[in-house]
Amino acid sequence: MIIREIKESDALRFLELRKKLDEETQFMLLEAGERTTTVEEQRNIIRNVLSRDNQIVFVVESGERLVGFIGGYGGGFRRNKHTVYIVIGILQNFTGQGIGTRLFQKLEEWARSRKLHRLELTVMTHNKAAIALYRKMGFKIEGLKKHSLFVNGVYVDEYCMAKLLE
Template sequence: MIIRTIREEDAQNFLEMSKILDSETQFLLFEPGERETTLKDQRESIKKTLEQENSTILVAETKGSLAGYIAGRGGNARRNRHMVHIVIAILQKHTGKGLGKKLFEALEEWAQEKGIHRLELTLMATNTNAFRLYEKMGFSVEGKKSHVYMIEGEYVDEYMMSKLIK
């Protein structure tokens, strides 16, 4: 398993992985078939992310295919450039093998190199496996928002978590 910074030429594989993730889990924003991102859009998004000093996407690659990713998007004003919002997703067949921990460790190393001080993320309150991982990685709950998502006719709350580094 290799963890590396995404490249523009990963756009097709990244988009395909994202669509698979949409169908594998209810813990991400989009439902199956809802993602309207084109290959051109994906390539532009990757390019824009890589151009920002305080943003990145790290991918986990195994045997030439993508297994998951962690994205950090930094604030774009002077007052919040020290903060990065995180999204992480791993293909189902690669979960439970320590990949999430490795992705977080790689992102935190990148964040320290960039002078990032605050990492933050949100998650559905029903995502207990992710919650345990985030706590293990040093994140703590800052708050809860009620009825943020509608999953199979039921409202789902959202936790906001953060970790201060450096």
């Protein structure tokens, strides 16, 4: 498996990965079938991310497939440019193999090289595996968002977690 920076030519495979993650897990923001992004729109999104010095997506490539990713999306203004919001997803058949740890290490190395200061994310409070990974990587719970999502007819709470890079 290879972890590398996303390229515009990954648009179709990245979109397929995101749709598969939407189907496989209840822990991503979008539900199965809700993602309407076209390949061209995805290519433009990738282009936009790569054009900014405080944004990145790293993908995990296994053979011809993309099986995971981590995205770091930096703030767009002077006051929050140092902050990077993180989204991560790994196909279920590839979890438990240390890929999440490696993705976070890669993202943190990238963030430090750009003198970014704050990494942050949200996670559903019942997603124990993800919370364990985030804690292992040095993230701390900063707050609780009550009823922030509505999943399968039930309101779900989320933790706000962050890690400061010194």
